[in-house]
Amino acid sequence: MKDTQRHAIVDIGSNSIRLVVFGGAARAPATLFNEKITAGLGRGVVPGGKLDPVATAQALKGLARFAALLRLMAPDSLRVVATAAVRSAADGPAFLSAVKDLGLPAELLSGDDEAVASGFGVIAANPSACGIVADMGGGSLELVRIAGGAVHERVSLPFGVMPVGAIRAGGPGLLRKALRKAVKPLAWLRPDNGQALFVVGGGWRALARYHMLECDWPLPVLGSYSFPPEDARWLKEKVRIAGAANLAALPGISTTRAAQLDDAAALLVALVRELEPSRIEVSTYGLREGLLFQRLSPKVRALDPLIEDVRHTVGGQLQVADYPDALLAWSDGAFPDEPGHLRRLRHAACMIAATGWAANPDFRAIAGEDMALHGHWIGIDAAGRAIMAMALHVGLGGDPDAPPALLARLASPQELDRARAWGLAFRLAQRIGGGSSQALEEVPIAVAPDGDLVLRVPRSDAALIDSVCERRLTRLALALDRAARIAV
Template identity: 30%
Template sequence: MTNQRIAIIDIGSNSVRLVVYEKLASGSHRVIEASKRAARLSEQIDSDGKLAAEAIGKLIQTINHFLMICDHHQTKTIRAVATAAIRNAVNGQEVLETIRSQSGLQVELLSGEEEAYYGFVGMINALAVDNGFLIDIGGGSTEVSLFRNRKLEASVSFPFGCVSLTRRFGRDGMLDNDAVKELEAFLSAAVAKEPWISQHPDLPLIGVGGTVRALGKIHQAYHHYPIELNHNYQLNAADVDQLFHLLQALPLDKRRKFPGLSKDRTDVIVPGLAILRLLHRAIRAKHYLVCGTGLRDGLFHATCFPGDPIVPDVLDFSISQLIGLHPETQSRHAELVRRVTPLLFDELKDTHTLPRDAELLLQTASSLFRIGASIDYYAASKHSFYLIVNSQLNGLTHRQIVLAAAIASYKGKNRLRQQLSEFRELLHEADFEGVVKLGMLLQLAMALDRSETQTGWPFELKRTGTTLLITGAAGSEQLAWEQTEVKSLAPDFKKAWGFVPEFLPAY
């Protein structure tokens, strides 16, 4: 299987975006190009409901530029879609035909239901959440979906978004209190026509799209959040209310300088947050959750895996993606460590009180501990920590990502304290000792194949008093290096677990 390149062009109401994905022979995929051009198509609908000719011309220029980028990347598959602005325009079909004739690109016009479905696929493949409401606030439409047991149950596409509401209720880019009341009354009337929205309280409100991503970035910048991850970022109602009122009160020139807010959202962020807040109240949601994936990711999965685009296990899929992108994680030594680590955990887990997510963290760390060797073998653990923290490792919270990275790169308590110092506000009091225990387990698993020959496998484990006896399957002359490594880490292992590991060959 050779590498494939697939482009998604998303003609939205607020912007036009291109993402080029590369699907590798290993089965993993990555983004190799992402471009965005502001469009504000919803603002350029005239009094007759038509998209203006000037806007169409600029749109075609953007598309032709994106097609040139696709050609540069030798992209064989290009899937282009249009959403609310063209869907709602009286001359929408004429616009699509003009695009086809002047660029050669065939654009799919998504219905509101299709837009909601692809957004759901993009989200559900990136978050380990079973039930919730999904909200996608675009420039000209807002999709609301209910999913339970990871299956879409109901959805609606409202014909308004942050750009169209700014145009309708804003005054020179500002929303005063009276305008907010009018906007909320308008939203409430629309939501009331969909009674199912208010019938499932205490579920998370998961947001995809530019408005909610901007919200996450603003909140993180405002509070000096220690990790640069927007995906799977949680906020409560008070957080969002505070930011809404702060931003609403600021004139545009000062709002442009607000930490974390991009300039192209200065005038539309307040109406976007107004939509979010009202839906949160209508749903009686538990909290807000930012999702960094969405429509374009859903389209990619549906294009690559048309029969079954939804992955069964988000974390397993995410780990396998990272393994496929880093050859060092695919060695026979790495595979053996992945097999041995859970055996050691099962043998010792009843001897200590461990965090509920200990097994999950250890599974992740033992799968990715070698990832840093793809950058520098001699500094592999340092690079492993950085790569794990800064990769989009789906299925884990930000705290869990940091802990998994610390376990995977564990080299001793002193280094650990320094490593975790900048992430203190994310961590619990007991996390440090948990990392020490799990890090030592991983270190022992690595020591049992120090020669990276898999000579001693399979191992037998047995606890005798305070000794953890590990018996290998080969002669002593072949396992001397492993015996030395196990002996050298025995004192630290005993401090962490209360057992002295001893490695013996089978004669």
């Protein structure tokens, strides 16, 4: 898969049908187009039963529109997949045949196929993810153990949001009993494993959005948002009290999702009881992104999704293509032995900082902060976004002592102090070379054996170092609790 290609997926689910066209970096696909049909194919379907005729007609009408759009869009690849409702229905093969008659190459995913794709979707967004993936669709629940960048044990269970509603309608306690019976034989789901729970699916994303609102969370970005498992029961009670009408009036929660939140919350509570996870984390990547990830070569899979995403986004805005890498290498001298998880954030910040010239000079710091905090990045959590935002706030001209207040709610003081130092280094580098990669190569910075922060300047470049450079070097050294000196 090349970065210039567009890849389309039609996902025929039990609750909704989506056409999503992806572009951007192959390792970090961006959504170019996303349209949904809320057909409810799985409504009332029991194994061996038939699809609802009204839902079927609505689905085929919407799929005919998708087929027409795809003919005009002409994506480089197309995959059309159907999941639980079509898999369970007696007339599923006839429905797939009707979809193929529209010119869409429909295929039926098995429960195992669906679970594997969901697991790889979470891995695509968070390569270090380790724990249990729970993907709640309209008709089924996929549980998958992931670790080491690989999918391990998995199972597909009939606990999608529609079946859950039907089970709960039978009386209190039935959902928990049914789920317990289903997971009890699965040793890899033992509660004493204390694994993280990565939740996937529109219902749980909407539930997490509600959690954000109730907690007054300052960063409305769902990817990698997490909360303690004990909040599940509190959240279920809040949803019950609020009611669907009030939930639908909240930002980011559709009417359809609002009607399902009570059942989604009930399933989450039951799952937390059985698995006893260490934390609950939201993944905005799932089955569709997993299908794309499975097509990648091992070499591309191994790339850092954050770095690839930022690199692709800022590529067209760089005045000097190699400057971000030169800035990273130069700043390595001031931050020797920095852990890899921090260095990758500094790398991403270097790339964004190199685009500062494209913003209004009066708003460069704000533009950098906004990209870090609200960019559609993957492979990064809220603390990581705040660390990058602090570095960019300082590096692009903001007051080092007056960063945005919300950053203190997202990252620790120690993390923000480190990021402040990154920003001071960016400002020093800009003063030395004005965005020149060669200048950074010729005027390196390093920590000397005696602990001093030393700027080494060839005599031929001595004129580059003015009083502003000296002040910026001194301030950077103070931020690192070191003395500063210039060696000509």
